[in-house]
Amino acid sequence: MNANRSLIDVSALNGIGLTRGGVMRIENGRGRRIEVTHGTLWITQDGDIGDVVIQAGEAFRLNRDGTALLTATGRSALTLITVEPQVNRTSARERLIAALRGFITRRPVQQPCS
Numbered sequence: 001m002n003a004n005r006s007l008i009d010v011s012a013l014n015g016i017g018l019t020r021g022g023v024m025r026i027e028n029g030r031g032r033r034i035e036v037t038h039g040t041l042w043i044t045q046d047g048d049i050g051d052v053v054i055q056a057g058e059a060f061r062l063n064r065d066g067t068a069l070l071t072a073t074g075r076s077a078l079t080l081i082t083v084e085p086q087v088n089r090t091s092a093r094e095r096l097i098a099a100l101r102g103f104i105t106r107r108p109v110q111q112p113c114s
Helices: 089-106
Strands: 007-018 023-027 033-038 040-045 052-055 059-061 067-072 076-086
Touching: 007 023, 007 067, 033 040, 033 052, 040 076, 052 059
Parallel strands: none
Antiparallel strands: 007 076, 023 067, 033 059, 033 076, 040 052, 040 067
């Protein structure tokens, strides 16, 4: 396995239900994917002049940070998926230690003057 390869962490909140007019607020959700499993959602993102409406079987990925509002136009259910790359911290730590060891062992040793 390549030690420098990034890992992907996927977490999902399934079956989030909203009644008609119910609102779900997401802060700084850039990259989160919203999948509608039942009903219809109206999505508004901070700083975006165009709103998005998605229905059951459709999905949308938030493309901005800031506030996003998901409003149910009727009884709705959705899945919220977050996909985040994670740095393989063990490998980064090991690379740092190896680099420091290399630096320390390459330093010339000064001989005492006699």
